[in-house]
Amino acid sequence: MKNENTTPSERYKLFAKISYRTLNKDGAEVSGGERSEFRLLQEINDAQNYDFLLIDEPESSFDNLFLNSDVNQIIKEISDSTPVVVVTHNNTVGASIGADYLLYASKEIEEGKPVYRLYSGHPTDRTLTSPNGKTISNHKITLNLLEAGHDTYIKRGQGYEAIKN
Numbered sequence: 001m002k003n004e005n006t007t008p009s010e011r012y013k014l015f016a017k018i019s020y021r022t023l024n025k026d027g028a029e030v031s032g033g034e035r036s037e038f039r040l041l042q043e044i045n046d047a048q049n050y051d052f053l054l055i056d057e058p059e060s061s062f063d064n065l066f067l068n069s070d071v072n073q074i075i076k077e078i079s080d081s082t083p084v085v086v087v088t089h090n091n092t093v094g095a096s097i098g099a100d101y102l103l104y105a106s107k108e109i110e111e112g113k114p115v116y117r118l119y120s121g122h123p124t125d126r127t128l129t130s131p132n133g134k135t136i137s138n139h140k141i142t143l144n145l146l147e148a149g150h151d152t153y154i155k156r157g158q159g160y161e162a163i164k165n
Contacts, residue, residue, distance in 0.1 A: 037066055044074050052083040059093050072097045094146045099123050104141055 006014070022030045030038070040058065047053035058071055075084055075097060088094045104119040119128035119136055127135040140150075147153040 033062075037062060037070070041070060041074060044071070044078065047078055047084075048082060050082070052085065053078060054085045054087075056087045057089065058086070059088060067093055068096055089145055095142070102128060102138070104128055104136070104145075106136070 012018075022035065024030045024034055040062070044053065044055070053075075055075070059067055062071070072093065075086065078084055079100070086093060086097065086099075100122070102121055102123055106117045106119060108115045108117060117130045117132075117134065119130050119134075119141075121128040121138060123138075125138055128138050128141065129135050143150050143153055147156070
């Protein structure tokens, strides 16, 4: 008897009940966050099958320890053989990944109108340069984007020092 309502890949459900649990490395059932971490790592690893990898804000729902230890490590390994572009506003990804090159998109107001510019350079360059030769301070841009500005960066460092010992 042929059942038109089910696909061949769904017919096994009529004859067998399959249940499973996904466990983490400690043997406990995975949380939603762990499941998301696994999917992200799997997607990043699959990028090795493509010409380049584009990652847009991987930090949006993950903790910094996971990003620094797992995500950054895999991205660094993939970047040895595949061009990788990471869009981020998080210093754990942005500053610790060890980028080879930086691109910074800027919206500037000139004569009352918005002008969009792309600046680029190496992480160690003092300035980033746009195609028309305009430059900006790499230090200032990096502190503003990744650390919420110089004052916040200093306060954060003082806070860490205060609780260190």
